[in-house]
Each structure stands twice: as C-alpha cells, then as structure tokens.
C-alpha cells in the first residue's frame with residue numbers, strides 16, 4: 507500500500523503494532539503519542555512526535571507536523587486511550603469519569619474532526635478508532651470506560667454516515683481484552699474474569715488487531731463505513 511498513515515497512541519500496545527504492521531506493508535507512518543511516551547527501539551516509523559488528544563489545538567499542530575514530515579496523509583488510526591480505575595461506580599469520582607471521557611471520547615472527536623478536515627478535500631481517506639466491547643456490552647465496574655467507548659461507537663456511526671459520499675470511511679474496532687500494557691490496570695482476578703468471557707479462552711494479540719487495521723486502512727475496504735468491526739474471540743453477539 508503506497509499510503510501514508512498517522513497513528514496515535516503509537517508508542518505502546520496496539521498502536522505500536524499498527525505502526526509495525528503498516529510499515530511492513532509499505533505504508534509510510536507518522537507515530538504520535540503523549541510527549542512523555544518512550545518509543546520502542548528499532549521502531550519503523552518515518553516520524554514520531556508528541557500529541558495530547560485532550561487538547562484540540564495540540565491535535566491540530568501535531569497533525570500539521572506529521573503531515574509535513576510525510577508530505578500528506580490518507581490514513582488516521584487512533585489508538586489513544588486510558589482504562590481508568592476498575593471499581594464500583596458509587597465509589598468512583600466524578601473527576602475520574604470526566605478524565606476518561608475526555609481522553610477516550612473527547613480525544614476521538616478531536617482526532618475525527620482534524621482528520622476529516624484534511625481528508626475530505628482529498629476525496630479519499632480512512633479513519634479508524636479503537637472502541638471496545640465494553641462500549642457494546644458495558645463492563646461492570648468500568649462504567650466510565652464503557653460509556654466513553656459507547657460514545658466512540660456513536661461518533662463513528664454518525665460520522666461514517668455523514669461523510670459516506672466523501673470517499674473517507676470512518677470505522678471502529680471493538681476488541682475484547684487484548685494483551686497490552688493497558689490490562690495492567692486490572693487486578694489479576696479481574697483479568698481472569700475478562701478472559702473467561704471470551705469463548706476462544708484467550709486474550710487477543712496486538713498482531714491480530716493490527717492485521718484488521720491494515721485491512722480497514724486499505725483501498726480494498728471501500729464499501730464499509732460507520733461500522734464497528736469485531737475483534738473479540740467470539741464474545742460479541744452483535
């Protein structure tokens with residue numbers, strides 16, 4: 507694929523795997539993450555830089571720099587996200603809810619706006635967000651996270667349909683638990699519960715996730731927009 511991709515949340519977990527997968531497929535990549543992020547060794551990105559998805563002006567500037575480095579972009583993959591505390595809702599703080607929604611949903615909104623602004627005039631593009639099965643089913647003790655990811659699903663459905671004739675597709679993936687540093691935010695007992703919910707009896711891998719991203723990002727994935735792809739080892743029933 508002779509395309510250029512901007513990947514956000516790219517220093518870790520799924521984002522790093524997406525960079526590796528797309529780069530191996532011949533895509534030029536700009537990898538963005540929080541300025542405090544440390545980058546893997548031998549990372550194949552053509553460019554890496556800072557971004558904070560909670561700050562729309564910063565998102566704009568970070569896109570500018572990445573686009574300048576690559577000479578343009580056709581693909582935007584947003585893997586930025588936080589889990590937040592796993593605890594009873596009545597013990598959770600309002601601030602915590604607001605922080606999780608700000609990063610996961612507010613960030614997805616800012617990235618979508620910025621990406622559409624740049625891709626719609628080209629008449630071609632692929633925007634991909636990582637939602638979660640928590641946004642479809644609602645994970646107990648993860649109300650804020652689940653609500654933020656349900657919001658991402660709504661955002662993708664709305665913008666996919668709104669821009670359906672533009673040549674730009676907007677889609678999401680809803681993974682069940684995938685083996686990444688994000689799962690360190692759960693207790694060992696909770697990880698066992700999460701795994702038991704997956705009919706395949708195991709967590710997904712970042713390589714499996716990245717392979718699906720590569721397909722959605724490809725020119726061949728041209729008749730699907732506003733859709734939430736499954737990546738759940740059989741857990742999702744819709």
Ligand SMILES: NC(=O)c1ccc[n+]([C@@H]2O[C@H](COP(=O)([O-])OP(=O)(O)OC[C@H]3O[C@@H](n4cnc5c(N)ncnc54)[C@H](O)[C@@H]3O)[C@@H](O)[C@H]2O)c1
Nearest residue numbers: 515518519520558559585586587636638681683684686688
């Ligand atoms: N791992 C799972 O089981 C799982 C399941 C479903 C969905 N997800 C979602 O997948 C996405 C990727 O998560 P992961 O599992 O690779 O976790 P991860 O913690 O390895 O990666 C998340 C990345 O997001 C970055 N990030 C956090 N806040 C940011 C901000 N304000 N601006 C820019 N970047 C920011 C982090 O620095 C990190 O590199 C997240 O949206 C997560 O909610 C994960």
